[in-house]
Amino acid sequence: MGDDAVSGLSAFRQVSCDNVISSYKSRFQSVGCGGVGGKNALAKKLETVWQIDPHTQSKHTILRRYWEAWLPIMTKYNQRVLYIDGFAGPGKYAGGEDGSPLIALKSARDHHARPKSEVVFTFIEKDKKRFDHLVEIIEQIKPTLPKNFRVHCVHGTFDDQMTEVLNGIDEQRAKLAPSLVFIDPFGFSHTPFGTVRRIMQNPRCEILVTFMYEEINRFLGHPDHLDTYDRLFGTDRWREALAASDPDRRRRMIHDIYRDQLRGTGVEYVRSFEMLNQGNRTDYFLFFGTHNLLGLEKMKEAMWKVDPSGTFQFSDFTDANRTMKLFGDEPDFEGLKNMILGRFSGTSVSIEELTNFVLSDTPFLRTHFKTQILRPMEVRGELSIAHTKEGRRLGTFPDGTVIRFP
Numbered sequence: 345m346g347d348d349a350v351s352g353l354s355a356f357r358q359v360s361c362d363n364v365i366s367s368y369k370s371r372f373q374s375v376g377c378g379g380v381g382g383k384n385a386l387a388k389k390l391e392t393v394w395q396i397d398p399h400t401q402s403k404h405t406i407l408r409r410y411w412e413a414w415l416p417i418m419t420k421y422n423q424r425v426l427y428i429d430g431f432a433g434p435g436k437y438a439g440g441e442d443g444s445p446l447i448a449l450k451s452a453r454d455h456h457a458r459p460k461s462e463v464v465f466t467f468i469e470k471d472k473k474r475f476d477h478l479v480e481i482i483e484q485i486k487p488t489l490p491k492n493f494r495v496h497c498v499h500g501t502f503d504d505q506m507t508e509v510l511n512g513i514d515e516q517r518a519k520l521a522p523s524l525v526f527i528d529p530f531g532f533s534h535t536p537f538g539t540v541r542r543i544m545q546n547p548r549c550e551i552l553v554t555f556m557y558e559e560i561n562r563f564l565g566h567p568d569h570l571d572t573y574d575r576l577f578g579t580d581r582w583r584e585a586l587a588a589s590d591p592d593r594r595r596r597m598i599h600d601i602y603r604d605q606l607r608g609t610g611v612e613y614v615r616s617f618e619m620l621n622q623g624n625r626t627d628y629f630l631f632f633g634t635h636n637l638l639g640l641e642k643m644k645e646a647m648w649k650v651d652p653s654g655t656f657q658f659s660d661f662t663d664a665n666r667t668m669k670l671f672g673d674e675p676d677f678e679g680l681k682n683m684i685l686g687r688f689s690g691t692s693v694s695i696e697e698l699t700n701f702v703l704s705d706t707p708f709l710r711t712h713f714k715t716q717i718l719r720p721m722e723v724r725g726e727l728s729i730a731h732t733k734e735g736r737r738l739g740t741f742p743d744g745t746v747i748r749f750p
């Protein structure tokens with residue numbers, strides 16, 4: 345790891361390559377709390393470290409699995425990749441569990457692929473005590489990190505720091521290096537969509553955002569927060585949800601407006617994972633956005649590991665009451681079959697196009713449809729083969745196969 349690896353409160357290093365995160369002078373900003381939050385969030389906001397929740401552990405599993413899958417792919421073709429943790433936290437939880445910065449560092453350090461590219465980690469934390477705690481934790485792991493890792497801990501706010509980085513990139517007419525940006529706030533006051541949009545306009549950036557649904561819904565329409573909501577969503581369309589009295593419909597509307605906003609930045613693929621609280625109500629959505637179908641596939645694989653039913657949900661309630669089964673463990677293959685038929689009935693489609701559809705337009709994986717859906721359909725005569733290679737066995741669908749759905 346380089347000499348400047350942990351800059352603590354100091355400046356970021358100047359880097360001249362035009363394909364990198366630009367350097368900028370760290371600034372020390374005292375910013376009021378300003379966030380809107382519930383009791384739990386408020387308690388956490390007051391403590392330097394706090395107890396980890398089961399849903400946070402699930403979030404960390406998704407982060408770790410995705411990062412482990414993403415890193416070897418991106419470092420294969422790029423000399424530099426970035427991991428930016430915009431709300432880094434203190435580094436550890438009260439029970440000694442690793443926070444997201446350590447998860448990113450350790451899984452990269454211990455990765456069997458041993459990435460050779462420069463991997464730049466930037467951890468931004470606003471709270472001074474948590475920042476100091478984080479720096480201490482990072483100092484401990486520093487000697488174990490390979491030389492091609494650079495670590496920057498920045499005391500400041502996500503929005504200010506990212507704006508400065510993005511302004512620098514714009515001035516250089518450059519693009520941000522391939523990045524995974526993790527945006528994990530307590531509340532919703534400090535994640536303006538304008539900044540998210542600017543990040544996602546860089547074609548090789550991916551984001552994982554904690555969208556604090558419960559609080560957002562609780563304060564929706566509050567006269568003190570109208571501007572905050574406009575900034576959070578990057579549109580005033582959220583006001584449409586105020587008219588929805590049915591809670592499920594309202595949740596769907598709020599979710600979909602944010603998803604549509606993410607798509608509107610030019611991000612091709614957006615998926616979300618729903619975290620439920622101890623009362624089994626939606627706490628937040630973890631949104632993932634990427635320009636890359638392979639990235640989407642890897643994220644979906646990570647999400648399936650956390651929820652093997654494919655509903656993309658995790659509940660602290662079911663975690664605490666393990667005997668209660670609210671979601672089936674079996675994926676809903678009948679549902680996937682209906683999606684495929686809804687899209688392709690009466691048409692012919694290549695196996696490649698069908699695979700892309702499953703990956704990009706459904707929650708399912710490429711391993712989910714040939715054996716489970718297409719094979720029984722072929723056996724029952726519910727589909728026919730318009731074209732395939734010679735010698736194909738019944739119920740197999742090699743590349744180049746074209747399927748006709750009646």
Ligand SMILES: C[S@@+](CC[C@H](N)C(=O)[O-])C[C@H]1O[C@@H](n2cnc3c(N)ncnc32)[C@H](O)[C@@H]1O
Nearest residue numbers: 431432433443444469470471501502528529534
């Ligand atoms: C949910 S915690 C982050 C947890 C961490 N990502 C993890 O998974 O271990 C949110 C953190 O963001 C910090 N924070 C609050 N407002 C911030 C801001 N505007 N910019 C950067 N950090 C902020 C809080 O002090 C808190 O430590």
